[in-house]
Amino acid sequence: MNFWEWYDCNLSAAQQENVQIFELDWLILRLTSLDKLDLRLRSPDIAQKITPEILTKLDQLWQKRLSDRVPLQYLVGSVTWRDLDLKVSPDVLIPRPETELIIDIVAENCQDSMYENGVWVDLGTGSGAIAIALAQKFSQAEIHAVDYSQAALEIAKTNSNRNHQQVQFHHGSWFEPLANHNLENKLAGIVSNPPYIPSIEVVNLQPEVTNHEPHLALDGGDDGLDAIRELINNAPQYLISGGFWIVELMAGQAEVVRSLLQINGRYTNIQIHQDYAAIKRFVSANKK
């Protein structure tokens, strides 16, 4: 079978299996020297660029994608997020495009030197995406990152080295490692994309997520807000006055989180921010 026969046959297979057909192009572009134009124009010299070995490799990965519903990013072992090249494995959540916005919101709301030169923490760092992007944005700041998963932290460390950014990684639950490092009343900002999916929904997500992504990264307890309550209740002890607090949420949680912040009484300037799909995806606030 030549490359184009294989390509057409697997485009049809993708449609039958309800897998997005652009993913096949994504895999080919990631693993070969072809570019989008080669695929679009069905360039005739493609046969020379795709050796039988590469075609076999493509086929093995694509069949795994179709039959086991493994996300392509895990099959390839990396993802581009903002301008970062990040290693990913089933030990970490695949960083999502909408999460990229958290960095832009921070940059927009934290232009003072107290933030740019301050101490920041990313709670639940996973692949390290947010912490590494923060380190890149605030090159004079001190960036810490925490995760409960030791395996995730190993990947995050690889990613900070790969992207030449300095981040201090800590193993433990939420604020616990920060207390051990005397960071009370020291933080200019706390950023988090915590697990926020209600437990009952975690088992009913698309198979790529439920069967392959770590449930520790997804499961937010009965109403999805366990971690967020922890972050609301404990952050004021660690933030400086005026310190910035932001979390990512799922659709439908923003108003509840706004109320929890108001009831807490130690926050001001509470704001809801939308993502690219106009979903109320983030809530930010400042410590009074």
Ligand SMILES: C[S@@+](CC[C@H](N)C(=O)[O-])C[C@H]1O[C@@H](n2cnc3c(N)ncnc32)[C@H](O)[C@@H]1O
């Ligand atoms: C939704 S993922 C976010 C990963 C990454 N920050 C991102 O945006 O792609 C949530 C992360 O929180 C971590 N986590 C879960 N429970 C935790 C806890 N008690 N303390 C610290 N981290 C925790 C998970 O291991 C996971 O890496």
